[in-house]
Amino acid sequence: MSVVDAAASVFCREGYAGANIDLIAAEAGVSRQTVYNHHGDKEKLFVAVVRDLTERCNAGIFATIASFPDQPTDLEADLIAFTVRMNRNCICNRDGRFLRKLIQAEGERYPELFAEWREQGPGRTWSALAARFARLAFAGHLAIGDPDVAARQFLALVNAELQITFMLGGTPTEEEVLCSATNGVRTFLSAFARKKSPAGKPAALVHA
């Protein structure tokens, strides 16, 4: 395991103040001196960790957004599959969980570092997703007021049932991810789909 990866793990587990360079070195399988040779001091190492995680997470997110169903055959199924890809590969994986935790714990100590993250990450993510939803609306698949609001609400809905797990640092099971995505997408479409079926039955939800 590389030094930065080990450092990410220890910073997340112990917090910045509680993280111990000896432990990071041991977990990375190198000597402490090597850590100092490569990264200077604890603070520089922390910044390197955040930049590394931010970069990898963003790469994953935008690669996944590229697979957004622009010409859906079955809008519900396609959006659910897209959401599951996004959650499994970007939100619930190691990098995503670590980055969230570091931001929550140390965001106030490094405002400029995390302002950068906010612009490059969530800012561009919302924007890209909003553009996709706007296109779906233009093509007549959705009836959306403000695409930016819709994008944020979409992300909130599909993660609604995972938030407590995230808060406590856990990793949702594959089944929980699918369940939350299914319920979230169905509610999203109830709110925003172009109404065509006159039947009044509310869509049955996956059991929570």
Next chain:
Amino acid sequence: MSVVDAAASVFCREGYAGANIDLIAAEAGVSRQTVYNHHGDKEKLFVAVVRDLTERCNAGIFATIASFPDQPTDLEADLIAFTVRMNRNCICNRDGRFLRKLIQAEGERYPELFAEWREQGPGRTWSALAARFARLAFAGHLAIGDPDVAARQFLALVNAELQITFMLGGTPTEEEVLCSATNGVRTFLSAFARKKSPAGKPAALVHA
């Protein structure tokens, strides 16, 4: 300021490992010895802080849920007002922000403590909200599949636009709270309201 309040502030700002008993004592306006006399050691003090915050937050949440609009005159306006009360008095206030941060930062270190929080807090909150929504559905105001899912999605929606602010430890402005609540409730009602108006206009959303 009491010792526990000062400790909550310092634990949140510096993390458990970075929190310094001298600083807590100074912020509380007492001597270090008094802190030790009252709370034994650092770990016991931390547990006392979490219990205190949990208790106060839960009290506020259930007091607010008691004001849920069971017989709404204007469902949208009533739900928005309820959401703003909940957010301002329970989610965005000092106790709410501190408790969330401590859970996120130290949840893995004290599993039993936070399992207790989870049952007493979110568990009962979802259950209570779900019961209210079920009642609204029974009275013909809503068309809901699973009330538990609806309750979690409601909370996710009305906080959708505040999540980044929460992540970075900030406090949303009154206007942001109102905006997020309005957009969230409108989307929630688009998805779950008993359809009666045949007009196809999507509700205009508050500008983000």
Next chain:
DNA sequence: GACGAATTGGACAAGTCTGTCTAAATTTGT
């Protein structure tokens, strides 16, 4: 095989923090 670069283990100083102790000062109850 030989040479330069990188890595290692360990020692080290300087600083911080926790938790205890004590004697003096202050507050409280009566």
Next chain:
DNA sequence: ACAAATTTAGACAGACTTGTCCAATTCGTC
């Protein structure tokens, strides 16, 4: 006003961290 309980300031030992220094060893490359 007095006695008991609490609080205070400060010193203190023990442990732990960070970051540096250095001599010995290993590694990569020619």
